[in-house]
Amino acid sequence: MELAKKNIDEQSLGQLTIQKTESKLYMSYITVAFVALLIGGLMGLLQVFVRSGRFTLPFGIDYYQVLTVHGVILGLVLTTYFIIGFHFSLMGKTVGISTKQRKLAWLAFWIMVIGTVLTATAILLGQASVLYTFYAPLQAHPAFYIGLAMVIIGSWIAGFVNWRQLYVWKKAHPREKSPLLAFMVTINTLLWFIATLGVAAAVLIQFIPWSLGYAETINVLVSRTLFWYFGHPLVYFWLLPAYMAWYAIIPKIIGGKLFSDSLARMSFVLFLFFSIPVGFHHQLTEPGIDPTWKFIQVALTFMVVIPSLMTAFSMFATFEITGRRKGFKGLFGWFKHLPWKDVRFLAPFIGMLAFIPGGAGGIINASHQMNAVVHNTIWVTGHFHLTVATTVMLTFFGISYWLIPHLRGRTLTPKLNRLGIIQAIIWTVGMTIMSGAMHIEGLLGAPRRSSYSEYGGGEQVSEWIGYQLAQAIGGTILFIGIILMVYIFIKLTFFAPKGDEEFPIAEEEPDAEQTPAFFENWKLWIGITVALILFAYTIPFVDIIQNSPPGSVPFDWPIGR
Amino acid sequence: MHLHKYEKIWLLFGIGSLVVFLLVLGYGAFWQGTHPQSHGITIDPNNIESNEAFKPENLGLTQVEEDKYILNIAASAFYYDLGKDEDGNAVRHIRVPKGSTVLFQVASKDVVHGFNVAGTNVNMMVEPGYISSLETVMKNPGTYTIVCNEYCGIGHHMMYATLEVYE
Numbered sequence: 001m002e003l004a005k006k007n008i009d010e011q012s013l014g015q016l017t018i019q020k021t022e023s024k025l026y027m028s029y030i031t032v033a034f035v036a037l038l039i040g041g042l043m044g045l046l047q048v049f050v051r052s053g054r055f056t057l058p059f060g061i062d063y064y065q066v067l068t069v070h071g072v073i074l075g076l077v078l079t080t081y082f083i084i085g086f087h088f089s090l091m092g093k094t095v096g097i098s099t100k101q102r103k104l105a106w107l108a109f110w111i112m113v114i115g116t117v118l119t120a121t122a123i124l125l126g127q128a129s130v131l132y133t134f135y136a137p138l139q140a141h142p143a144f145y146i147g148l149a150m151v152i153i154g155s156w157i158a159g160f161v162n163w164r165q166l167y168v169w170k171k172a173h174p175r176e177k178s179p180l181l182a183f184m185v186t187i188n189t190l191l192w193f194i195a196t197l198g199v200a201a202a203v204l205i206q207f208i209p210w211s212l213g214y215a216e217t218i219n220v221l222v223s224r225t226l227f228w229y230f231g232h233p234l235v236y237f238w239l240l241p242a243y244m245a246w247y248a249i250i251p252k253i254i255g256g257k258l259f260s261d262s263l264a265r266m267s268f269v270l271f272l273f274f275s276i277p278v279g280f281h282h283q284l285t286e287p288g289i290d291p292t293w294k295f296i297q298v299a300l301t302f303m304v305v306i307p308s309l310m311t312a313f314s315m316f317a318t319f320e321i322t323g324r325r326k327g328f329k330g331l332f333g334w335f336k337h338l339p340w341k342d343v344r345f346l347a348p349f350i351g352m353l354a355f356i357p358g359g360a361g362g363i364i365n366a367s368h369q370m371n372a373v374v375h376n377t378i379w380v381t382g383h384f385h386l387t388v389a390t391t392v393m394l395t396f397f398g399i400s401y402w403l404i405p406h407l408r409g410r411t412l413t414p415k416l417n418r419l420g421i422i423q424a425i426i427w428t429v430g431m432t433i434m435s436g437a438m439h440i441e442g443l444l445g446a447p448r449r450s451s452y453s454e455y456g457g458g459e460q461v462s463e464w465i466g467y468q469l470a471q472a473i474g475g476t477i478l479f480i481g482i483i484l485m486v487y488i489f490i491k492l493t494f495f496a497p498k499g500d501e502e503f504p505i506a507e508e509e510p511d512a513e514q515t516p517a518f519f520e521n522w523k524l525w526i527g528i529t530v531a532l533i534l535f536a537y538t539i540p541f542v543d544i545i546q547n548s549p550p551g552s553v554p555f556d557w558p559i560g561r
Numbered sequence: 562m563h564l565h566k567y568e569k570i571w572l573l574f575g576i577g578s579l580v581v582f583l584l585v586l587g588y589g590a591f592w593q594g595t596h597p598q599s600h601g602i603t604i605d606p607n608n609i610e611s612n613e614a615f616k617p618e619n620l621g622l623t624q625v626e627e628d629k630y631i632l633n634i635a636a637s638a639f640y641y642d643l644g645k646d647e648d649g650n651a652v653r654h655i656r657v658p659k660g661s662t663v664l665f666q667v668a669s670k671d672v673v674h675g676f677n678v679a680g681t682n683v684n685m686m687v688e689p690g691y692i693s694s695l696e697t698v699m700k701n702p703g704t705y706t707i708v709c710n711e712y713c714g715i716g717h718h719m720m721y722a723t724l725e726v727y728e
Contacts, residue, residue: 062715131712135673137689138714220673220688260563263602285596287691291596299583309575313568367593368586372684376675376710445679447710453718456653458706460679498606549603549690557674558638560712 004348015093015505022092023098023407025105027493029085030404032113033078033396033491040074041482043067048434048475051468053452062560063451064129070333071132072123077116079388080151082396083241084108084158087185089403090244091162093503101161108157110291129559131449133227134207136218136446139554141561149203151198159189170520173200177515180261181505186522187268188240188281191233194529195276198229210554217551221288221544228279236275236304238388240268242395245348246315249399251506252404253344258320258506259314263517267307267314269525273508274303276529277536281366285375288547293540298368300536308359343420344504347398350428351391358387363437376449379442382435387412390431394424397485402501411499412492419488426481434474441467596684598695606689609635609668614692620644621652628661636687637670639716641707648701655723657699675711676725686711699726 012048018026038099043066050063051057052191057063073494088105091097097105121143122128128140134148166182178186202223211213247264251257280297283289339345361383364370374380381393412420446464455461520523564572589595609615614633621644623631632655643652645653657663667676667687674687685693709720 063608063714064715129715135712136671141629212643220690224673225690246648263564264675283686286686287598287688287693288601288603289599291590291599295587295590295606296601298586302579302583305579306576309567309572314569317565317568345645363582367583368590369597370586372597372682375684376677445681445706445708447675447677447679447708449712450708450710450718453707453721455706456721456723457722460704460706547601547603550605550607552606552672554688555638555714558672558716560715 015503016096018089018092018407018503022088022097022102023409023485025102025109026085026089026092026129027404027407028109029081029088029418030400030407031493033082033085034486035149036073036078036081037482038486039047040070041076041479043070043073045475045479047336051452053454053465053468054472062126062129064131064559065123065126067449068123068131069120072324074150075132075388076148079238079392080155081112083188084112084155086241086396086399086403087162087189087246089193090181090185091165093505094182095165097161098168100381104161105158108154110154110449111157112151112154115147115152115154118147119152120147122147127561128443133231135221136207136210136223136551137555138559139211139556139561140559142208144256145203145207145211149208150201152200152203156193156196159193162186162189176391177261177517178520180264181244183265183519184240184244184248184268187272187525188237188244190526190529191240191272191275192237192295194533195230195233198226198279199231202226202230215533219288219548219552220552221548224283224286225279225289225544226539228278228282229276231282232279232301233275235384235388236271238392239275240271241399242348242351242392243268243271243401245395246311246352248349248506249504250315250345251318251322252504253342254319254322254339255326255508256318256506258512259318259321261508261512262519263310263314265515265519267310269306269519270310271304272529273524273532274300274307276552277532279444280536280540281368281371284371285367288544290540290543293370293536293543297536298366301366304362305363306508341417341421343417344398344425346421347401347424348395350424351394351398353427354386354390354394354431355417358383358391361386374442376447377442378438378446378448381448382438382442385431385435385438389429390435394427397423397427400489400492402491403503405496405499405501406503408493408496409498409500410492410496411501413496416488416491416496421485423481423488426477426484430474430477430481432474434471434478437467437470437474441471598693600692600694602692602694603690604668604692606669606671609670612668612692614666617642617644622655622657628658629664630657630661631664631666633671634665634667634676636667636676636709636720638672638674638714639709639720641676641709641720641722643722654723654725657726659702659726659728660698660700661726662696662698664692664694666692668692669714672678672713673711674713674720675709677708677710679706679708681705684710702726702728 048065048549128144130138130140166186206223210218278297278301279293281301320334328334328337341388401412441464577634604612615635620633620642646652669687676687677684687693697705705724
């Protein structure tokens with residue numbers, strides 16, 4: 001009876017019940033993500049140990065093999081699987097999934113898993129120590145590239161299913177606006193599809209024929225440009241699911257309403273526009289790209305500041321409005337009374353805070369000439385451990401605390417909630433030490449992606465090593481955080497008491513302004529995105545091809561093949 | 562679409578700062594010439610010696626004028642070739658007087674490398690097929706480590722040299 005009443009409540013809000021057959025699908029994606037977290041975290045621990053200079057890897061394992069596993073499994077596997085699982089959960093909850101769509105989603109899952117296994121095998125056999133950026137002309141075993149291509153193709157199928165889900169819903173609900181979260185998922189999958197076209201082109205047209213020996217040489221700069229056409233929006237593909245939680249889920253958790261449906265949609269549309277045509281800011285110190293076009297892309301890069309500021313405003317406005325409505329007085333009464341003891345709020349909130357220095361660091365990195373100060377120093381590593389490994393990861397953990405029990409028909413107990421809070425604090429402490437030390441060491445000139453080295457023992461280098469010791473301490477604390485998180489994951493999946501955990505989705509104010517209909521004009525958004533990409537890339541890309549040097553033959557001995 | 566009054570102020574302030582910031586960057590880049598290195602000069606990656614600057618005898622430091630130097634470097638996994646000294650030994654250490662202008666020219670014989678005079682703005686990607694070059698004035702005395710800061714293989718962290726700026 002209780003359950004039936006709840007279902008009716010949810011349906012009146014346009015929310016559906018996730019069936020058992022669906023939750024199995026969603027949990028499969030999320031489970032792979034947590035397995036990846038454990039493996040990738042262990043690799044990270046080994047790295048900081050090696051870099052401290054007090055430890056060498058046993059059994060002749062190569063540092064760069066470990067580094068490749070770390071980057072691929074955390075940067076590509078964990079994120080993509082978790083995000084697709086989260087996307088499907090949101091779509092299942094807001095617009096529903098048909099049996100046929102569910103079967104296709106399983107197909108996507110298995111293609112991705114086979115691809116992941118192929119790539120992992122190549123790396124573990126020492127045939128692909130090329131790091132997750134796999135820059136040519138270092139050449140890995142073809143299985144590495146083929147596996148990656150399969151992961152991308154699987155993720156496309158998942159995205160196509162998401163689009164189909166919304167399409168079917170729209171057909172059944174003419175003249176209704178799409179649910180906000182379904183709209184956001186559609187934007188993010190669109191962003192992913194357009195971005196991965198670049199890396200897919202590089203892998204399918206350049207790398208696979210070249211690694212199989214069908215092409216003698218490879219155009220290095222073209223491959224790098226295609227990679228970074230993908231590599232930058234990749235970080236927004238990670239970030240936007242966190243924003244989905246911030247905009248549409250956190251307000252419900254703190255007992256408030258959606259700040260503004262149309263502003264949330266607007267900021268997502270702006271992220272779609274300005275995340276893709278900007279990859280050059282990763283290539284600022286490269287010799288073969290015209291500096292004027294570098295600058296144009298730098299200016300376009302900075303446009304993402306606008307939706308970021310909109311997001312920051314919305315978050316704190318929601319917090320304040322909610323607090324004041326609950327009757328908390330004074331300038332900061334609303335802030336003091338935020339639900340600090342609820343890990344579903346606390347973990348993402350720390351993520352939001354980390355994004356303030358994280359975003360500022362990003363502005364420094366993308367600043368044209370200023371980039372030379374930090375390019376390829378370990379500052380950059382510090383930067384993305386603050387953004388993706390703190391902002392995004394803590395938000396994903398925050399999502400897991402309610403999503404996993406919801407899907408598993410269990411509940412987040414007060415004890416697990418407390419453990420989660422401890423986890424978030426451990427993460428914050430570990431990351432502050434590790435990322436802080438990386439930032440400072442980078443400003444002193446120390447390179448990223450390098451095994452322990454005294455570089456002939458200069459004075460400069462002895463200064464670096466002290467910070468590497470600090471990173472080892474921070475990294476160890478983080479690994480404890482990972483063990484704890486995996487423990488919580490297992491508890492929530494298999495052992496937490498049966499029950500009914502809420503799937504929190506914020507509602508609009510009863511008197512909220514109508515969302516303009518033009519937000520559903522997908523042709524317009526895609527059209528503007530494509531136009532911006534063509535503007536930013538056509539001329540410099542033609543220039544790169546026309547002024548190409550002779551291609552590069554493959555090199556496999558430097559990676560120990 | 563409605564924007565709250567405070568949000569308008571917030572966004573106006575943010576966008577205003579952004580415009581000022583981009584103008585500063587643009588002024589530096591286009592009027593003061595502080596663009597990152599982007600010469601687009603190509604070279605045959607399979608035969609960099611075909612270029613005058615990278616012939617074995619031209620590698621290393623050459624004084625061209627009082628206070629003006631050219632430093633030619635051939636990068637390969639996992640070694641910076643800085644030429645040979647009078648005794649025929651490989652040069653690992655470069656010395657220039659404080660205040661001298663140095664033109665760094667680097668080309669790769671094999672894979673992608675980095676070239677960073679650590680702690681300075683001399684920071685370039687070195688890609689097969691292109692000459693990376695940057696001219697700068699070495700103002701601060703000290704010994705700088707030159708490190709490869711782009712992964713080039715299992716010996717990547719052993720790829721270095723030193724540069725001394727003396728008074």
